[in-house]
Amino acid sequence: MNVAVLIKQTPDTAELPRVTVAEAQSGQLQATMVINPWDEFAVEEAIDLSDRFGCETVAISMGREGETDALKHALAMGVDSAVHVDERVIDGGDEWATAEALAAAVKKVDTGEEVELVLAGKMSVDGNSSVIYAGVACKLGWDLLVNVTRIVDIVDGKLIAEQAFEGGQETVEVPLPVVISVAKEINEPRYPSFMGIRKASRASIPTLGRDDLEIRPSSTTRWTDLNKPEPEDVQVRIFDGASVEEKVAQLADALMAEKVI
Amino acid sequence: MAILVWIEQHEGQAVSNCWELLARAKELGGELGADAAALLIGSDTGEAAQQAFAYGADRVLAANAPTLEHFRLQPFAAVAEQAVERTAAIAFLTNASIRGGVLAATVACRRSAGIAANATDLKVEEGRLLAARTIYSGNIHAEIQFESSLAVASVRPRSFPMPAPRDATGTVEDLNVGPNEDEVRQKISEFRATDTGEVSLTDAHIIVSGGRGVAEDPPKGFELVGELASTLGAALGASRAAVDAGYIPYKHQVGQTGKTVRPDLYIACGISGAIQHLAGMGNSKIIVAINKDPDAPIFQRAKYGIVDDLFKTVPALTAEFSKRLK
Numbered sequence: 001m002n003v004a005v006l007i008k009q010t011p012d013t014a015e016l017p018r019v020t021v022a023e024a025q026s027g028q029l030q031a032t033m034v035i036n037p038w039d040e041f042a043v044e045e046a047i048d049l050s051d052r053f054g055c056e057t058v059a060i061s062m063g064r065e066g067e068t069d070a071l072k073h074a075l076a077m078g079v080d081s082a083v084h085v086d087e088r089v090i091d092g093g094d095e096w097a098t099a100e101a102l103a104a105a106v107k108k109v110d111t112g113e114e115v116e117l118v119l120a121g122k123m124s125v126d127g128n129s130s131v132i133y134a135g136v137a138c139k140l141g142w143d144l145l146v147n148v149t150r151i152v153d154i155v156d157g158k159l160i161a162e163q164a165f166e167g168g169q170e171t172v173e174v175p176l177p178v179v180i181s182v183a184k185e186i187n188e189p190r191y192p193s194f195m196g197i198r199k200a201s202r203a204s205i206p207t208l209g210r211d212d213l214e215i216r217p218s219s220t221t222r223w224t225d226l227n228k229p230e231p232e233d234v235q236v237r238i239f240d241g242a243s244v245e246e247k248v249a250q251l252a253d254a255l256m257a258e259k260v261i
Numbered sequence: 262m263a264i265l266v267w268i269e270q271h272e273g274q275a276v277s278n279c280w281e282l283l284a285r286a287k288e289l290g291g292e293l294g295a296d297a298a299a300l301l302i303g304s305d306t307g308e309a310a311q312q313a314f315a316y317g318a319d320r321v322l323a324a325n326a327p328t329l330e331h332f333r334l335q336p337f338a339a340v341a342e343q344a345v346e347r348t349a350a351i352a353f354l355t356n357a358s359i360r361g362g363v364l365a366a367t368v369a370c371r372r373s374a375g376i377a378a379n380a381t382d383l384k385v386e387e388g389r390l391l392a393a394r395t396i397y398s399g400n401i402h403a404e405i406q407f408e409s410s411l412a413v414a415s416v417r418p419r420s421f422p423m424p425a426p427r428d429a430t431g432t433v434e435d436l437n438v439g440p441n442e443d444e445v446r447q448k449i450s451e452f453r454a455t456d457t458g459e460v461s462l463t464d465a466h467i468i469v470s471g472g473r474g475v476a477e478d479p480p481k482g483f484e485l486v487g488e489l490a491s492t493l494g495a496a497l498g499a500s501r502a503a504v505d506a507g508y509i510p511y512k513h514q515v516g517q518t519g520k521t522v523r524p525d526l527y528i529a530c531g532i533s534g535a536i537q538h539l540a541g542m543g544n545s546k547i548i549v550a551i552n553k554d555p556d557a558p559i560f561q562r563a564k565y566g567i568v569d570d571l572f573k574t575v576p577a578l579t580a581e582f583s584k585r586l587k
Binding site: 019037146166247 | 363367370377378399
């Protein structure tokens with residue numbers, strides 16, 4: 001059983017507010033691009049599983065030509081290999097085209113044994129949709145567990161995991177192969193070591209392109225009217241007073257008048 | 262033809278955000294000439310199914326079976342697909358919860374339908390359904406037009422007003438219950454309900470949050486913030502700094518790497534207002550900041566503020582509201 005981890009290169013979260021409409025439309029961003037922070041948990045879990053169960057790990061990322069920094073980060077953290085999928089394979093298509101390309105890549109990567117577990121982060125900080133891993137599971141015809149907080153065991157071709165949802169937590173058992181999105185609670189992602197970074201910088205990262213993956217075009221939505229919501233220009237009203245009691249009384253008056261309490 | 266809305270249930274109880282969505286489906290259906298259809302999937306759908314009529318459903322479809330007691334994607338998606346077909350649905354809508362999100366995505370992918378995930382609005386323009394959502398963590402707003410015959414959306418809680426129930430009943434249409442237990446691959450061995458009695462952050466009208474400002478005495482700080490929250494019937498939130506420092510569990514975290522919320526009132530106690538925090542709560546209707554640092558960025562987004570020590574201000578505010586809300 002080998003493990004593939006799906007990752008995405010996204011803008012540094014501190015720079016997200018500076019993304020412009022033009023950049024969102026073209027996809028060419030000025031921002032510093034890093035591994036999507038949610039995906040670090042998936043990478044860490046893959047490495048942890050390889051320590052626990054002796055499996056090979058491969059990171060897969062779709063992006064522009066040469067966009068491999070996130071993959072290098074995953075390699076530096078400790079995954080065994082990395083594969084880049086040239087985003088031109090989906091020809092500007094939608095989430096389902098992306099999912100099909102990633103599913104095809106999972107089938108295509110050569111890790112010796114077959115990949116039977118795909119890990120993904122819970123969402124990307126740019127697309128914010130949390131649908132790609134569901135699409136990958138659907139395209140592969142595999143089971144899907146979401147928001148997994150712990151992989152308890154993998155035994156006799158079955159995976160046992162804990163998943164959390166609003167208001168509850170459950171332990172679930174599912175036969176492999178399976179796609180899993182991981183929650184933040186699952187682990188503490190490690191920082192790449194100096195040795196890891198050196199190894200990653202020398203690693204060769206193959207690209208899968210149009211000749212390798214044949215993807216049916218899919219374009220089920222059209223994005224219209226992109227705009228940047230400007231934060232309302234609120235002028236803060238600071239309540240002054242001789243005592244804290246005076247200040248809170250004024251605040252309470254204001255909130256009662258707003259009818260929010 | 263119908264707009265189909267999945268009514269999520271927890272322990273038999275309908276998740277109330279789904280009624281907001283059902284009422285909106287009724288309005289949209291009126292404009293598009295489609296029924297508002299409610300879909301219930303579970304082992305105990307009876308009460309919620311009748312409630313669906315009260316909240317405006319023209320049709321109610323239910324699949325009731327022991328195999329459907331807990332959410333499992335394989336049987337739930339099979340039932341949902343069947344309901345899409347039965348009602349000739351033009352749209353399938355879910356609450357943007359963890360399960361609603363994954364059910365919407367799976368049904369959409371299987372039917373090659375367009376999806377608007379975590380949508381914040383749905384409307385009809387020129388006879389077409391449009392969805393609004395944000396990308397880049399709230400920093401870009403987009404409208405989505407569907408090119409597929411089925412439109413799918415998972416919709417954020419509190420996107421539409423909560424309707425008042427009317428006096429209506431009806432006959433529930435039974436759906437085929439999907440695969441037998443021995444055909445369902447996922448087995449749930451243990452199920453624990455958590456957070457019972459707590460106000461959930463994403464549903465809350467009011468949120469009171471604490472941040473790094475509690476550092477001089479974190480347990481006391483969060484006790485005070487918690488008391489204000491319970492006095493106001495509010496949910497308890499926290500900044501990442503407070504969670505990372507171990508003052509409070511992660512489930513309370515609001516912001517980029519926590520929950521996205523938009524209550525009517527957000528009271529930030531000792532929270533500086535880093536952009537990652539603002540990304541999660543910036544759309545709150547009214548923001549109140551309590552912070553001893555007058556230069557904290559949170560004051561640039563707040564409508565009301567008090568520049569003072571939270572250890573004095575928060576209990577004073579609790580006392581003030583206890584008096585007024587008696």
